[in-house]
Amino acid sequence: MNSPLRTRRAEWLVTAPSFLWLALFFAVPAVIVLAFTFHGHDISGGVGEWSLSTWRELVDPDYPTIIWNTIRISVEVTIWSIVLAVPCAYAIARMNSRWRAIVAGSIMLPFWTSFVVRVFAWKTMLHPDGWLQACYNFLSLSGEHSTILDSETAVVLVSVYSFLPFAIMPIYTAAEKFDFSLLEAARDLGAKNFYAFRKIFLPGIRQGLVSAVLMVFIPAIGSYVIPQMLGGTNCVLIGNKIFMRAIQNRNIPHASALATVMAVSVLIPIGLSMWWKKRQDMRDRQRLEAQTARLFTAGEGAAK
Amino acid sequence: MSNEFLVFDHVTKRFGALTAVNDVSFSVNKGEFFSLLGPSGCGKTTLLRMLGGFEKPDSGRIFLEGKDITDLAPNERRVHTVFQNYALFPTMTIWDNIAFSLRLAKLPKKEIEEKVDAILDMIQMSEHAWKYPNQLSGGQKQRVAIARALVDRPKVLLLDEPLAALDLKLRQHMLLELDTIHDQVGITFMYVTHDQGEAMSLSDRIAVINRGTIEQLDGPAKIYEAPSSRFVASFIGDTNFFSGEIVATEGDYCTIRPVGFPDIRAYNDKQLKVGQKVDLSVRPEKIRVTLAPPPPEKGASINVYPSTVQDIVYQGVYTKYWIKSSDFRIAALKPHSRFLLDQEPITWNDEVFVWWHPDDGYMVEAKQ
Amino acid sequence: MKRSMVSVMILAAVLAFLYVPIILVVVYGFVPNGISMSFFGSDGSFLGFTGKWYKYIFTGHQSVRSLLESFWLSLIIAGLSTLASCAIGTTSALALHKWKDRLQSVHHALVYTPLIMPDILIGISLLMLFAACHVNCGFWTILIAHITFCVSYVAMTVLARLQDFDDRITEAAYDLGAGPWYAFFHVELPILLPGIVAGGLLAFTLSIDDVVITSFVNGAGTNTFPTYVSSMTKHSRNLPSVFALSTLMLVFTCVLVGLSKLITSKGQSKLKPKAS
Numbered sequence: 001m002n003s004p005l006r007t008r009r010a011e012w013l014v015t016a017p018s019f020l021w022l023a024l025f026f027a028v029p030a031v032i033v034l035a036f037t038f039h040g041h042d043i044s045g046g047v048g049e050w051s052l053s054t055w056r057e058l059v060d061p062d063y064p065t066i067i068w069n070t071i072r073i074s075v076e077v078t079i080w081s082i083v084l085a086v087p088c089a090y091a092i093a094r095m096n097s098r099w100r101a102i103v104a105g106s107i108m109l110p111f112w113t114s115f116v117v118r119v120f121a122w123k124t125m126l127h128p129d130g131w132l133q134a135c136y137n138f139l140s141l142s143g144e145h146s147t148i149l150d151s152e153t154a155v156v157l158v159s160v161y162s163f164l165p166f167a168i169m170p171i172y173t174a175a176e177k178f179d180f181s182l183l184e185a186a187r188d189l190g191a192k193n194f195y196a197f198r199k200i201f202l203p204g205i206r207q208g209l210v211s212a213v214l215m216v217f218i219p220a221i222g223s224y225v226i227p228q229m230l231g232g233t234n235c236v237l238i239g240n241k242i243f244m245r246a247i248q249n250r251n252i253p254h255a256s257a258l259a260t261v262m263a264v265s266v267l268i269p270i271g272l273s274m275w276w277k278k279r280q281d282m283r284d285r286q287r288l289e290a291q292t293a294r295l296f297t298a299g300e301g302a303a304k
Numbered sequence: 305m306s307n308e309f310l311v312f313d314h315v316t317k318r319f320g321a322l323t324a325v326n327d328v329s330f331s332v333n334k335g336e337f338f339s340l341l342g343p344s345g346c347g348k349t350t351l352l353r354m355l356g357g358f359e360k361p362d363s364g365r366i367f368l369e370g371k372d373i374t375d376l377a378p379n380e381r382r383v384h385t386v387f388q389n390y391a392l393f394p395t396m397t398i399w400d401n402i403a404f405s406l407r408l409a410k411l412p413k414k415e416i417e418e419k420v421d422a423i424l425d426m427i428q429m430s431e432h433a434w435k436y437p438n439q440l441s442g443g444q445k446q447r448v449a450i451a452r453a454l455v456d457r458p459k460v461l462l463l464d465e466p467l468a469a470l471d472l473k474l475r476q477h478m479l480l481e482l483d484t485i486h487d488q489v490g491i492t493f494m495y496v497t498h499d500q501g502e503a504m505s506l507s508d509r510i511a512v513i514n515r516g517t518i519e520q521l522d523g524p525a526k527i528y529e530a531p532s533s534r535f536v537a538s539f540i541g542d543t544n545f546f547s548g549e550i551v552a553t554e555g556d557y558c559t560i561r562p563v564g565f566p567d568i569r570a571y572n573d574k575q576l577k578v579g580q581k582v583d584l585s586v587r588p589e590k591i592r593v594t595l596a597p598p599p600p601e602k603g604a605s606i607n608v609y610p611s612t613v614q615d616i617v618y619q620g621v622y623t624k625y626w627i628k629s630s631d632f633r634i635a636a637l638k639p640h641s642r643f644l645l646d647q648e649p650i651t652w653n654d655e656v657f658v659w660w661h662p663d664d665g666y667m668v669e670a671k672q
Numbered sequence: 673m674k675r676s677m678v679s680v681m682i683l684a685a686v687l688a689f690l691y692v693p694i695i696l697v698v699v700y701g702f703v704p705n706g707i708s709m710s711f712f713g714s715d716g717s718f719l720g721f722t723g724k725w726y727k728y729i730f731t732g733h734q735s736v737r738s739l740l741e742s743f744w745l746s747l748i749i750a751g752l753s754t755l756a757s758c759a760i761g762t763t764s765a766l767a768l769h770k771w772k773d774r775l776q777s778v779h780h781a782l783v784y785t786p787l788i789m790p791d792i793l794i795g796i797s798l799l800m801l802f803a804a805c806h807v808n809c810g811f812w813t814i815l816i817a818h819i820t821f822c823v824s825y826v827a828m829t830v831l832a833r834l835q836d837f838d839d840r841i842t843e844a845a846y847d848l849g850a851g852p853w854y855a856f857f858h859v860e861l862p863i864l865l866p867g868i869v870a871g872g873l874l875a876f877t878l879s880i881d882d883v884v885i886t887s888f889v890n891g892a893g894t895n896t897f898p899t900y901v902s903s904m905t906k907h908s909r910n911l912p913s914v915f916a917l918s919t920l921m922l923v924f925t926c927v928l929v930g931l932s933k934l935i936t937s938k939g940q941s942k943l944k945p946k947a948s
Contacts, residue, residue, distance in 0.1 A: 010852075011771050015779055018764030018823055022782040025820040029797030032804055087679035088686050094679075103683070110690050112925040113697060115881050116898040117918045120911070121693035124700065124709055161689065168686075214788070222790020224884050225902060239792045239884075246796055246888070252803070259796045263789065270788055358843055378846040391844035395862035405848040452848065 036256035047252050054253040058261075063241070067261055070237040073152065074220035077159040081216045082209065084160070085167035089208070090201065092168075093175035104172060107165050115162065119229050122158045123149065126230065150232025158226050166215040174208025175201075206280075210273050218266055238262050308367075309334040309492065310355075310460060315364030317350050324350040326516035327364070332460075332494065332509075337486050339495040339503040342513035343539065348496045351513070352462050355494065356385045368459055384453035385462040389469060390445045392437035398448050399424070399433040405456040423451045426488065443474045450485060460492045467502060479505055500540045504528065512536050530666060537585040537668045544591070544634050546584040546665075550576055557662055560584055564631030568607050570665040582667045590664035591636040593625050595648055598659045608659040613652055625650070627658055634658060694922070701725055701916035706909045725916040736913045742900035743917065745811075749896060750879040753818035758872045760819070761826025762864070768827070769834040786824040794821055795888030802889060809891030817889045818879045825878060826871035833867025 037055065040048035092103050110118065125132050126149040136148055148154050178201065186196035202209070224239035231237070238258055246255035310332040317325040324347045332338045340348040353359045355366060357378035365374045373381050384405070392401050399420055406416040424430045427447040437445060446466060453461055466482075467475045483506055486493050497503050503510050504524040511521045512535075520532040531537035534545065548562030550572075558572040560582060570584055592598070598608055611629035622637045636658060650656060702721035703709055713719050728736045764783055768776055786794060798817050802809055841863070845855035883898035890899055901914055 011767065011773075011775065014763050014770070015767040015775060017760045018767070018783060018827060019779050021760055021820065021823060022786070025798060025801070025816060026786055026794070027782060029801040030793075032800045033793075033797045036800060084682065084686055087682040091679040091683040103687075106687065107690065109926075110694050111877070111881075112929075113694055113918050113922050114898055114901065116883050116901045117697060117914060118693050120901060120904075120914070121696045121700070124911070125693065125696060127709070161693070164686065164690070218788060218790055222792045222884075224792050229902065239790070242792060242796055243887070246799060252800065255796060256800065259793055263793055266788065266790060356843075356847055358846075378843065379849045379851055383847075385844070385847045387840045387844055389838065389840060391838065391840040393841060393845070393859055393863075395859075395865075404845070404850075408849040408854065456849075 033256045033259050036253050037260055039253050041251050041253045054257050057254070058257050063258070066236060066238055066241055067265075069152075069235075070221060070223075070239075070262075071265060073156060073159070073235075073237065074217055074223075076156055077163060077220045078213055078216045080156070080160045081164050081167040082171075082212060084164060085171050085212060086202075086209075088168050089171035089175045089205075090197075092172050093178065094180065100176075104169075107168055111165065116225060118162070119158060119225055122154075122161070123229055126154055149230060150234055152231070152235045154230040155223075155227050155235045155237075158230055159220055159223060162226065163216040163219055166219070167212040170211040170215060171205055171208040174205035178204045207277075210277070214270060214273060217269060221262060221266055308332075309336075309369060310494075311365075311367040312351070312355075313365045313367065315351070315354065315361045315366065317347075317354060317359060317361050323516050325354070325361070328516070328518055329364075330511060330518060330521055332492060335490050335492055337483075337493045337495065337506055337508045339497060339507040339510045340513055341497055341500060341503040341510050341540075344498055346513045347516040348498075348513045349464060352385070352464055352494065352496045355460070356383055356462055357381055382459045383462060384456075384458040384460075385464060386446075386449045386453050386466050388465045390437070390449040392445060392448060392452070394437055397434050397436055398429065398440070401437070401448060402452045402455050404452065409456060419455055423455045426485070427451045442470050443478060446470065446478060447481070450482075454485070454489055454491065457489070457491065460494055463493060463495045465497055466495075467497075467499075475502075482506060504540075512539065514539070531585065531668050534583050534585075534668050537583075537666070542588050542635055543585045544588065544632075546586070546632070548582065548584070550578050550580050550582060553578060560667075562632075566609060566630060568665065569605065569662040570667060571663045572667070574667060576667070584665045585668050586660055586665045588624065588635040588637040589622075591634065591658055591660045593627065593636050593638060593650060593656050593658055595650060595654065595656055597657050606659050606661050607665075608657055611656055611658050613650060613654045613656055616650070616652065627656065629658060697915045698919045698922070701912060701919045703912050703915075706912045709911065725912040726920075728913055729917055729920070735910060736917075738895070739897075739900060739910055739913055739917065742895045743897045745895070746880050746897040749811075749815055749818055750876050752815055753822050753879045754872045754876045756815075756819045757822035757826045757875045758868055761823045761871055761875075762830050762868055764823065764827040765830035765834055768831055769837075783824050783827045786821055787828065791821070791882070791884040792888075795885040798885070799888040809889050810894045813889040813891065814886055814894065814896065817885050818882065821882075821885060822875035822879055825874050826868070829871035829874060830864060830867045833864055833870075837863065 036047055038050055038052065040051040040053045042048045088107075092100055092107075095103065124130070127133065128147045128149060133148055148157070182200050182204065183196050186200050187193065191199070222239055223237055224243060227235050227237045227240050228243075231240075238261065242255050242258045242262070245251045245258065308331040312328055312330050315325055315328050316323065326347075328347075328351065340351055342348045350359060354361050357373075357376055357380070361374060365372055367373065368381070368383070373383075393404070396404070402420045402423060403416050406419060411419075420433075421430070424433055427450065429444065429447055429451070432440065432444065437448070440448065449466070450461075450463075463482075467478050470478060479502060482493075486506075495503070495506060504527075507524055509521060509523055510527055512519045512527060514535050520527055520536045522530075522532075527536060528540055531540060537543050538545070546560065546562040546565060546568055548560040548565075548568070550558050551561045551567065552559040553572060553576075556572055557569055558576065558578075560568045560570055562568065562584075568584060576582060593613075598606065609629045611627045611634070613625055614628045614633065615626035617624040617626075622639055625636045625638065627634045627636060700709060702723065702725070703711060704719040704722045705711075705713075706725075711719055711721075727733070729740065732740060764779070768780055768783070795817070798813070798820070799809075802813055807813060837860075842855055842860060845859040846852075850858065881898060882896075883902050886896050887899050887902070890896070895903065904910065904914075
């Protein structure tokens with residue numbers, strides 16, 4: 001096109017605001033964090049000389065336990081969220097459009113209350129003298145009356161509570177596009193309900209499942225507020241440790257190193273999901289090409 | 305060259321390895337309804353987009369009223385486009401859509417109102433003026449798109465497959481309407497289509513385009529009756545081809561000997577000589593199919609071939625016959641009024657006679 | 673069908689699970705005893721509901737002064753970062769949509785990565801930047817941080833809207849004589865506006881709710897509503913005021929959303945195409 005907006009200079013002009021802003025306040029800080037991990041720290045709270053001491057210290061104290069706990073809890077939270085989200089999304093997608101809008105809306109409605117306030121409400125509810133603790137005591141017949149508050153259970157429970165809508169929404173979006181007559185077709189061909197659900201529905205919404213997993217796993221790994229308010233000293237995750245090291249102990253290199261570990265543990269599943277999607281796309285394309293080729297040869301055969 | 309209204313002068317446009325338009329030159333008269341007709345991907349839309357200013361030719365120039373407009377931006381040329389999907393501004397009312405170019409031209413408010421109201425009246429959309437595009441039907445959107453492009457009286461109106469999105473009935477209606485609008489406004493129309501029916505019924509002249517070049521530029525009747533190439537003959541309507549060598553000439557007529565078919569007599573308008581190879585095109589509607597042999601005629605003796613009916617396709621207005629004659633499968637059309645005149649209806653596997661007058665065949669290509 | 677019955681029951685349970693804390697927030701905004709957070713006296717008698725926390729909020733009682741201050745700060749920061757991120761995010765989406773070259777693939781990575789990084793990483797890395805540049809943390813650092821994470825959300829929302837955008841419409845504007853600026857402001861921008869508004873709403877929600885990033889870059893003494901609330905880790909006397917304020921916000925947003933739904937549905941019924 002001849003329009004002046006398509007020239008190189010115009011491109012720079014339109015790109016510059018976001019590009020420069022994010023370069024300055026996202027890319028540059030990331031590089032700084034990475035650089036700090038290769039420094040030692042000095043006692044005054046500053047950054048010391050170039051050294052590998054930070055990485056060496058990271059292996060030694062309680063860090064590996066914390067990292068492992070964070071990943072384990074995040075996986076637990078993700079599994080719970082997906083297991084609950086799939087039937088919810090399925091149920092919403094099968095409703096008529098009016099109910100769909102209402103229910104999908106009411107799933108997002110809790111978000112109009114401040115996240116911190118909601119976590120605080122949980123804290124109030126989980127109070128050792130509260131009714132939830134009483135129910136819990138009643139249900140745990142073993143007689144071991146541990147408190148929920150300040151435990152891993154509380155962190156998992158409230159994390160699932162907080163991230164569940166993020167799991168339901170992408171699965172629901174995928175399920176909404178799913179052609180439910182396929183399930184009927186499968187049943188028509190003799191498949192049992194659950195078999196059809198597993199073999200037709202779940203693969204049909206796989207894209208939604210992948211984004212749901214990421215939507216839960218990423219904030220769970222980076223979780224800070226929930227363990228801070230509900231985990232007490234029994235459930236300290238990487239996020240809390242980063243905050244502690246950065247703000248309280250002023251050990252900037254350690255905080256940076258922990259942040260780097262966190263970034264890596266987020267990038268790995270994302271990388272995997274991208275690789276998986278690419279592979280799926282390639283397979284689909286190959287299958288399509290093979291089919292087209294077969295069609296063509298069949299067509300030629302018929303013509304002769 | 306510059307005294308002509310609109311001129312494409314050796315225009316070439318490439319997209320990567322693909323040459324969309326290959327050294328095309330032609331000119332359009334003022335007030336003409338000019339069509340670019342061709343299969344999809346032939347380069348007709350690229351030609352139109354270069355005239356609109358949305359693409360720049362790699363070489364060659366485009367002149368409008370003697371002025372070189374090749375390098376002008378779309379907003380700098382008095383050429384407006386009616387887009388295939390109408391491209392109406394969804395956030396504006398019909399009235400505002402039409403007033404768009406007038407407001408840009410900073411006309412006085414009163415003049416804008418007069419012009420918009422007048423054109424709304426012309427397209428009979430006055431009562432819809434304050435609706436939004438998504439409240440209109442396809443045909444109405446189409447009329448608004450045309451009105452929007454016409455209201456400031458451009459030098460040329462470009463129409464890019466404007467009827468493609470409409471259903472058959474509406475398309476036929478809009479064809480008549482387009483014709484009326486063209487007569488009323490007297491602006492040059494440049495019409496791109498792949499539908500030969502549209503091009504035939506509207507155009508003063510048609511450029512048949514194939515693979516980036518113009519195959520033939522003529523009036524509709526000439527293009528149909530005297531196609532310049534095998535491509536034109538087969539793209540515009542149905543036809544039967546007989547490829548062969550001229551074995552004899554006598555006056556204005558000659559005899560062609562195709563491979564796998566008896567000799568055919570044809571009108572030799574190109575004055576070809578014995579030994580030359582030709583493609584003879586005979587349109588299906590010019591071929592008669594009868595159970596009885598044709599009556600003997602005077603003058604040049606007609607072509608008659610005993611044959612067998614293979615397939616019959618009823619098409620409402622016509623019935624189409626596929627007839628096996630020697631090694632050929634010939635298509636012939638028969639209107640039903642004549643069908644009634646036949647003593648016996650023709651049916652599958654009947655032994656029939658196909659026949660046509662030598663004047664009804666047309667030699668399209670002389671291969672050396 | 674049996675299968676759907678099971679899923680509907682799970683859905684009902686999940687909805688209950690999601691709403692329990694909300695109900696609690698509303699109810700505890702009326703709790704008489706702010707320390708024990710109980711409706712019952714020490715002798716087990718029911719003390720009833722009280723509206724005093726609401727009265728504190730509306731009269732600006734000194735016990736809720738810093739809470740209200742933090743709330744106003746949150747509103748200001750959310751408003752400003754929404755405006756800024758809408759502007760930057762829209763240009764970003766336009767660039768990503770119009771051009772497809774190396775610059776844009778780098779640009780896309782820059783815009784996309786903040787979305788997949790946990791908040792805390794954006795917080796800590798900005799803290800490092802500000803520390804390295806010896807910037808004192810406060811209002812401006814919070815604002816910068818909020819704009820940074822909002823830009824990506826706005827850009828992606830607008831980009832999604834641009835994907836449905838028919839480029840022929842812009843061409844039609846040029847064709848009818850419009851220059852690029854006129855075409856942008858009179859044709860493209862009005863079409864993109866719903867996308868920008870949606871992105872802006874998202875940005876506002878994220879900004880007003882953010883606690884993690886803010887707690888890294890707020891410095892001493894500057895508190896937004898979420899950081900103020902989270903700083904009350906022990907039960908404080910003000911908790912019922914927090915709940916009361918949250919209830920007010922919830923009611924306010926519900927009314928706002930309800931109104932906008934009403935307006936759009938009316939607008940839509942007006943826009944519904946007549947039988948053609």
